[in-house]
Amino acid sequence: MQTSENLHDDFLFIDDSDEEEILEGKGSEAWQVLIVDDDPEIHSVTQLALSDLVVLGQRLEYLHAYSGQDACQLLENNPDIVLVLLDVVMETDDAGLNVVKHIRETLDRQDIRIVLRTGQPGYAPEESVIKEYDINDYKTKTELTRRKLVTTVYAAIRSYQQISTVTESRQGLEKIVSGSATLLELHSIAEYSQGTLKQLANLIDQDVKCLFCARGQGIIEDADDLSFYIIAQQGFASLVPNQKLDTLKDEQISKQVKKCFTQKAHKYFNDSLYLYITKGGYRAVIYLTLKEPLSDIQKQLLEVFLTGASIGYENVHLFQKLNNAAYKDWLTNLPNRLEFVRMLDTFYKDGCENDVAALIDLNHFSDINDGLGQDIGNQLLIAVAQRLQSLHGNCKFARVGADVFGIIGSEDYLTPDILMDLFEQPFIAGEQKLPINACFAFCRKEHANNSGVIVLNQINIALNLAKKNREEHFAYFNPEMADETQWRLNMIRQLRNDFAENRLELWYQPQLALSSGKVIGAEALLRWRTIDGNYISPAVFIPLAEYSGLIIEIGDWIVHQACSQIKVLEEKSFENITISVNVSIPQFRRGNFVDTVLSAIQKHQVLPSKLELEITENILMDDPQVVIDALIKLKNEGISIALDDFGTGFSSMSYLQKLPLDRLKVDRTFITDIAQEGQSVIAETIINLSKRMNLKVIAEGIEKVEQQERLRELGCDEVQGFYYAKPMPQNEFLHFLKENS
Ligand code: C2E
Ligand code: MG
Numbered sequence: 060m061q062t063s064e065n066l067h068d069d070f071l072f073i074d075d076s077d078e079e080e081i082l083e084g085k086g087s088e089a090w091q092v093l094i095v096d097d098d099p100e101i102h103s104v105t106q107l108a109l110s111d112l113v114v115l116g117q118r119l120e121y122l123h124a125y126s127g128q129d130a131c132q133l134l135e136n137n138p139d140i141v142l143v144l145l146d147v148v149m150e151t152d153d154a155g156l157n158v159v160k161h162i163r164e165t166l167d168r169q170d171i172r173i174v175l176r177t178g179q180p181g182y183a184p185e186e187s188v189i190k191e192y193d194i195n196d197y198k199t200k201t202e203l204t205r206r207k208l209v210t211t212v213y214a215a216i217r218s219y220q221q222i223s224t225v226t227e228s229r230q231g232l233e234k235i236v237s238g239s240a241t242l243l244e245l246h247s248i249a250e251y252s253q254g255t256l257k258q259l260a261n262l263i264d265q266d267v268k269c270l271f272c273a274r275g276q277g278i279i280e281d282a283d284d285l286s287f288y289i290i291a292q293q294g295f296a297s298l299v300p301n302q303k304l305d306t307l308k309d310e311q312i313s314k315q316v317k318k319c320f321t322q323k324a325h326k327y328f329n330d331s332l333y334l335y336i337t338k339g340g341y342r343a344v345i346y347l348t349l350k351e352p353l354s355d356i357q358k359q360l361l362e363v364f365l366t367g368a369s370i371g372y373e374n375v376h377l378f379q380k381l382n383n384a385a386y387k388d389w390l391t392n393l394p395n396r397l398e399f400v401r402m403l404d405t406f407y408k409d410g411c412e413n414d415v416a417a418l419i420d421l422n423h424f425s426d427i428n429d430g431l432g433q434d435i436g437n438q439l440l441i442a443v444a445q446r447l448q449s450l451h452g453n454c455k456f457a458r459v460g461a462d463v464f465g466i467i468g469s470e471d472y473l474t475p476d477i478l479m480d481l482f483e484q485p486f487i488a489g490e491q492k493l494p495i496n497a498c499f500a501f502c503r504k505e506h507a508n509n510s511g512v513i514v515l516n517q518i519n520i521a522l523n524l525a526k527k528n529r530e531e532h533f534a535y536f537n538p539e540m541a542d543e544t545q546w547r548l549n550m551i552r553q554l555r556n557d558f559a560e561n562r563l564e565l566w567y568q569p570q571l572a573l574s575s576g577k578v579i580g581a582e583a584l585l586r587w588r589t590i591d592g593n594y595i596s597p598a599v600f601i602p603l604a605e606y607s608g609l610i611i612e613i614g615d616w617i618v619h620q621a622c623s624q625i626k627v628l629e630e631k632s633f634e635n636i637t638i639s640v641n642v643s644i645p646q647f648r649r650g651n652f653v654d655t656v657l658s659a660i661q662k663h664q665v666l667p668s669k670l671e672l673e674i675t676e677n678i679l680m681d682d683p684q685v686v687i688d689a690l691i692k693l694k695n696e697g698i699s700i701a702l703d704d705f706g707t708g709f710s711s712m713s714y715l716q717k718l719p720l721d722r723l724k725v726d727r728t729f730i731t732d733i734a735q736e737g738q739s740v741i742a743e744t745i746i747n748l749s750k751r752m753n754l755k756v757i758a759e760g761i762e763k764v765e766q767q768e769r770l771r772e773l774g775c776d777e778v779q780g781f782y783y784a785k786p787m788p789q790n791e792f793l794h795f796l797k798e799n800s
């Protein structure tokens with residue numbers, strides 16, 4: 060132990076320090092300093108030496124412990140202690156070092172500064188201890204003059220403050236980093252703004268009220284102008300988001316928010332902040348009330364946070380744009396098909412009982428697009444979208460396909476009649492006034508099933524029926540329709556399978572010259588016998604084969620079959636027999652129909668004139684010029700062309716004239732009652748027409764001799780019907796020919 064005189068010499072005489080700075084200032088808050096020493100005199104001397112000391116604007120306040128154990132206790136109870144002046148040797152030689160361990164290890168306090176003091180130089184702790192436990196200073200008590208003590212304390216407290224500043228910054232940054240991660244997960248502007256306010260309040264660590272303000276356009280649906288809106292808020296109990304800022308009725312806030320926008324800078328007040336967020340042209344202002352002013356560190360952290368928040372704000376806008384691209388139709392700005400499926404999901408799950416979902420399919424839109432150009436086509440679609448949106452009630456709209464629109468709404472406002480009225484007047488597209496028809500399909504809520512995708516499918520089923528229906532251009536979905544669709548799909552699957560397994564056959568129905576009664580040819584007719592031995596009528600399965608596109612492959616096969624049959628007939632010396640095959644629309648739609656027919660003729664080495672193609676008038680409804688061009692090519696190669704079922708279709712006479720025909724076939728419906736008085740007018744007209752057009756004419760469906768006689772009177776050239784022979788398999792047909800020639 061040092062003698063007290065000695066101590067007094069050094070400690071008690073206040074030697075005038077030149078560290079004026081240290082002694083300046085008066086603060087209301089105080090640094091808590093713990094003096095630990097088993098010698099009570101050291102306590103009073105220290106306190107005296109440090110009296111009046113002000114460090115960084117704050118006084119010192121002392122706590123006293125006289126043993127290591129006391130010190131540990133005091134430290135636990137006083138978390139605000141910043142500095143410990145610690146005697147090394149007290150109740151034991153290492154009592155002081157135990158306190159050090161307690162601070163650093165047990166309490167895990169790395170910020171508290173420690174100055175070790177000892178009476179005897181021999182008790183100095185190892186250098187490793189000083190480093191490991193972050194001890195600020197080690198002094199023998201003799202070294203500690205007042206001036207040295209003041210300097211040591213000052214340095215230690217300043218070091219404490221730096222540590223706590225760094226810690227505060229680090230914690231703030233950690234909040235910012237973890238907050239940003241949370242914000243990154245938010246993809247809607249509303250959620251993001253709300254999240255930003257929450258993180259901001261967390262960072263400032265005060266009970267704050269805040270508003271997130273931005274111009275409404277592009278964020279809030281139907282935001283009419285460039286007014287400021289409240290996108291999110293915290294602490295304004297009665298305020299609903301997405302209102303105009305003016306509804307707040309606070310002149311000051313409105314004025315400052317606008318100022319912040321125009322001056323493009325933050326505004327700090329003691330009791331409030333206006334923070335300006337900007338990135339990539341996306342701008343917002345956050346208004347925030349403060350309970351107490353922000354510290355410098357908080358301001359700096361705030362800047363860091365706002366930089367991140369601005370980037371996030373731009374991102375969330377870009378995300379919204381992507382979202383719009385994925386779920387909105389670029390042309391009409393209506394929801395697209397994907398979004399309509401989501402809307403139908405809601406319709407199915409939460410729709411009102413008398414809600415109905417509808418599809419509207421414009422007729423012949425592609426003609427307008429091709430004929431008048433895409434520009435007019437686009438303008439027409441926009442005009443239709445606008446007219447649809449004039450519907451009353453709370454209807455929701457979408458553009459589901461190129462020329463298909465979707466609507467969901469109450470059945471009070473959404474009926475076939477109401478929709479048809481919308482199409483009464485022509486639409487204006489550019490300079491054009493275009494009269495447009497449409498087909499409509501509906502699904503009532505009670506029939507909606509399972510999910511949006513399925514509901515869309517259901518309405519589509521009804522739409523397909525509506526399109527085929529010649530009288531009414533609308534249909535309501537009902538569950539039987541779905542059964543029908545299922546049946547159709549099964550049939551198509553079975554047909555594909557049976558075709559692959561060679562279970563289709565081509566039968567032949569003889570055609571005769573009426574004058575001589577000689578067989579002049581045969582119509583090849585497809586027969587499908589399923590594995591269980593049943594025949595399915597072509598009237599049933601041909602439409603399915605057409606619908607599925609299967610008719611293209613089957614049609615190729617038929618042409619080859621027919622050609623090989625022609626070859627067989629030649630070989631059997633039935634020289635003048637023509638074989639007619641029926642051709643469907645999809646076969647023409649595929650580009651290489653002409654080539655496949657010609658290559659079949661080539662392959663089987665048959666005379667082209669022995670092959671006849673039967674087309675129906677309806678074939679012309681789709682794309683007349685493509686069909687006409689193909690037929691002219693075939694005709695130029697010598698192949699015959701017949702017009703089947705004449706009189707039942709809707710083709711215009713002008714197209715008929717352009718067709719390179721050889722024969723007209725009078726449909727069975729005009730033959731059935733032909734023998735009755737006054738019932739032969741149409742057949743007569745067709746026969747006369749064909750004579751005028753220099754075509755041969757054949758009547759089909761003759762079942763009775765009277766029909767044959769009447770046709771003879773009318774001057775019909777050729778006949779086909781059950782009266783002469785039913786369609787028959789290939790070998791039977793050969794047999795029939797032998798018998799009848
Ligand atoms: P279609 O081309 O008008 O063929 C004539 C239909 O009338 C055949 O029916 C034939 O069996 C039937 N028929 C002929 N004479 C009489 C008669 O005196 N009385 C009655 N009641 N019917 C008679 P089928 O074979 O059932 O064919 C129906 C339709 O299916 C055909 O009408 C044709 O449009 C289509 N079809 C048949 N085979 C093929 C084919 O190979 N390809 C394509 N694309 N369509 C085919
Ligand atoms: Mg036919």
Ligand code: MG
Pocket residue numbers: 703704724726727759
């Ligand atoms: Mg026919």
